[in-house]
Amino acid sequence: MITEFAACTAFTAAEEGGYVCDARDSGNWTSGICGTGSLVGSNLGVGAPILERWFGTSTRVTTALMRALPPATYQAIAMEFYWQPMQCARLPAGLDLMVFDFGWNRGCTTSVNIFLRSLSLGAACLQAPDGDAVAAALLAVPLQTWLRSIPLSDILTLQTMLGLHVDGIAGPQTLAALQARPDLRIHLAVLVLAAAQLLSYRQLSNFATYGAGWMARTMRRRISALALLTMQVPVRLVG
Incomplete structure (x- = not known):
């Protein structure tokens, strides 16, 4: 870690x-x-x-x-x-960056709350003695919940990655293909969390002043998080 x-x-x-x-x-x-x-x-x-x-x-x-x-x-x-304080060591690679950097910018409590709420997780997974509790909890969340939270562009990208017909519709075929690829579960979680963080920024009173920078930083955070999980998540999900 x-x-x-x-x-x-x-x-x-x-x-x-x-x-x-x-x-x-x-x-x-x-x-x-x-x-x-x-x-x-x-x-x-x-x-x-x-x-x-x-x-x-x-x-x-x-x-x-x-x-x-x-x-x-x-x-x-x-x-x-x-x-x-944010229990980042318990998070899968990639998600740790998403939570840490957003928490640095918006505060620990806000970052953790948005992480848990956007991914439909209970706080207990961050306190469990098992270091893989968060990864296990992520695997248990119904994918339909997450797919409703990401923009069309992300649906299109996922369908391309899965070798599906690219139509932007997260229907049964897309869902089944994602279910068969647990290694993409955390990839999807990063997309969902990034969307939630972007929404959080838009709701701030000083968004007009700093919003452009926050949005750009979130996209760079997302890119870096996806790069981190590509290297490490498959190993951590085995077993």
Whole structure:
């Protein structure tokens, strides 16, 4: 799981980039509220309130401190405040990236809730002692539920992958073909989750300001997640 953690944090760090200081972004203020507290910016996606939480009362978070944020501190914050609370180590490869990066951007609780709700999963699968509980739960979800949640373009792509007549209709043939390909179950789950994350962004009050960037990031997240699961999911689903 350390390798997957490294891949996920590398993606998020690349998306967030280096030091930025946008006064319109509440994450750049130490209070977490625009215009309140100190405007110190963020670095590698680590916002001012998160860095304040990390250091506690022992260290005053300043612009200089934020600018000099070491990658090792980013990794430590990622593990303690995001990866572990969201149980990303229990998720199949690809879905871990979807949950982690979205959680970094929207918050852990929001990310986990959308993951569970969009994929029709119970929270118990994230707490089960069996590390493959999430993968098993995904295999048990009726595919019709998911197919109703993805756009036509994804249906067309799936039909092409399955060697079916490409008509965009998720009917009995498409359903049967997917049932016979459990290795594509998590691929489909990534598509469903990406659609739910896109919808979540559209509902935000500041979508007009940041929406284009969020949408583009979600599509890059999806592409990277599909690449990760292509390499690892078949092995993890055996048995």
